[in-house]
Amino acid sequence: AQKITQTQPGMFVQEKEAVTLDCTYDTSDQSYGLFWYKQPSSGEMIFLIYQGSYDEQNATEGRYSLNFQKARKSANLVISASQLGDSAMYFCAMRGGFSGNTPLVFGKGTRLSVIA
C-alpha cells in the first residue's frame, strides 16, 4: 500500500518568489511514480510534473521542479518565480507497480496563496 503525506495545509508566498511544497511518501514497491497536480478554484485537476523512482535526475517542467530525495522518501515541488495564477490547491500523488494503469494515491493537499 502507498501513503502520501502533505504536512502543509496552507502556504503563502510573495509574487515572483520561489516556494517549496512538501511531500513525503511511503511504499513497499521498488518501482513507483510520483506526480503533482494543481487544482485551481475552478475545480479541475491539472497534471504538473512526474518523477519516477528510477530517475536519477530531478524532474523539471518550466517553472516547476521536483526535489526528489529517495532515501528520505520525499518529493517536494518547487515553483520558481510565483505568479498570481499559481494560487491553487496542490496535490502530491503516487502509484506503484509496473504499469500506468494502477490508481493514484493522493495526499490531502496544500493550498498555496500567492500575494501581490
Next chain:
Amino acid sequence: DAGVIQSPRHEVTEMGQEVTLRCKPISGHNSLFWYRQTMMRGLELLIYFNNNVPIDDSGMPEDRFSAKMPNASFSTLKIQPSEPRDSAVYFCASTFRSQEGLRQGLSQPQHFGDGTRLSIL
C-alpha cells in the same frame, strides 16, 4: 484533442433519487478511474477499469453505488438511492497503459475530467 468529458457538471437532487454520472475518456486510453473528493476524506478511489473490465471496486462505499463501462468510450457511476452524505465532487480520469516498458508505463499521467459536483438535499 478532447480531454475527459464528464456530465453533468453540477447535479442537485433530493435524497432517495437515483443519480447517474457519465464519463467519456480520452480516445485511445484503456484505463478509467472514478474518484470522489470531499473535504473530510480528500481524493479517494472508488473503482477503476482496465480495458473496460472492473479491476478494483473496493473503494465503492456500499451497494448503493455501481459503475459500468460498456465500451471503451463510455462509463457511468450510479447512486441509488442517493443520500446527503454522497454529496461530493466526483472525478473521472483516464490513462493509457503503455506497452513500452516499466518506466514509460509508470510515467503516464492520469487525465482528469472537470468533475461533477453532486449535492444531495
